Amino acid sequence: MKSEPELDSRSGSRRLKRRAQLEMIGLIVIVIMVITVMLVYLVYKVNNPSESIKRGYVNKELASNFLITITKVNVKECPQQTLTDLVTDCANTARRSIYCGGEKSCVVANKTLYDILTPTMDELGKDFEFSVERADLNYTGACKDKERVQAVQVFTLFPSMERIRLTLNVCDAD
Numbered sequence: 266m267k268s269e270p271e272l273d274s275r276s277g278s279r280r281l282k283r284r285a286q287l288e289m290i291g292l293i294v295i296v297i298m299v300i301t302v303m304l305v306y307l308v309y310k311v312n313n314p315s316e317s318i319k320r321g322y323v324n325k326e327l328a329s330n331f332l333i334t335i336t337k338v339n340v341k342e343c344p345q346q347t348l349t350d351l352v353t354d355c356a357n358t359a360r361r362s363i364y365c366g367g368e369k370s371c372v373v374a375n376k377t378l379y380d381i382l383t384p385t386m387d388e389l390g391k392d393f394e395f396s397v398e399r400a401d402l403n404y405t406g407a408c409k410d411k412e413r414v415q416a417v418q419v420f421t422l423f424p425s426m427e428r429i430r431l432t433l434n435v436c437d438a439d
Contacts, residue, residue, distance in 0.1 A: 290436070320437060321414055327391065328435040335381060336418060336431070342366040342373050349405035351377070356400040356429040357358060357422045375402050393432040399427075408436035 336349040343351070343365035351374035354363040363370040378395065382404070387392045392407035413436035420429050 283362070302397070317412070321412070324391070324435045324437070325414040325416070327389070328414055328433045329432055331385070331435075332416045332418045332431055332433050334419075338377070338381070340365060340373055340377050342377075348374060348377060352397055352400065352402065352431065353420050353429065355402065356397060357425070358399070371401060374400075378402060381405065392436050392438045392439050394432075396432050398430040398432070400429065408434050411436040411439070417429065 287351060336352075338348045340346050340348060340351060343363070345364065346363060351363060351365070351370040354361055355369075355371035355374050367374045367401065382393060382395060392411065394403075394405045394413070396403035396405065396406050413434045416433050416435075418431040420431070421427070422429060
């Protein structure tokens with residue numbers, strides 16, 4: 266027969282084994298919870314692009330759509346002329362022929378662009394830089410050290426077939 270102290274040592278080791286098994290199960294549960302939380306976080310991050318990507322996309326769409334739209338605007342001083350007509354006439358230094366209300370096309374285009382761009386961008390909380398290649402139409406400096414997006418619209422000057430570029434940079438006003 267077995268003595269009393271041997272039984273105690275066996276039951277004691279069984280208790281230690283059970284305790285160790287419970288601790289291992291607890292550790293496994295904690296590891297599974299941490300992994301689950303990390304997976305949920307990663308899925309959320311992947312499915313929700315960062316704010317800067319969203320802002321960049323919104324600014325790019327704004328700049329592109331704004332340039333396309335603004336070139337189709339009829340000018341108040343010359344209802345038969347679009348802004349495209351005035352800008353191309355202004356850039357065509359060899360043969361400027363459009364006058365609106367006694368003003369040259371450059372003056373009217375500059376005033377109209379400024380009157381449309383400034384309040385619109387202010388209301389949207391955006392800064393902008395605008396320029397027209399080969400014409401004295403530009404507003405620069407607002408997006409100097411900021412992350413900006415650019416949209417470009419190209420027009421041909423007839424009859425020379427030279428091209429001019431309208432460029433609009435848009436950035437957040439902060």
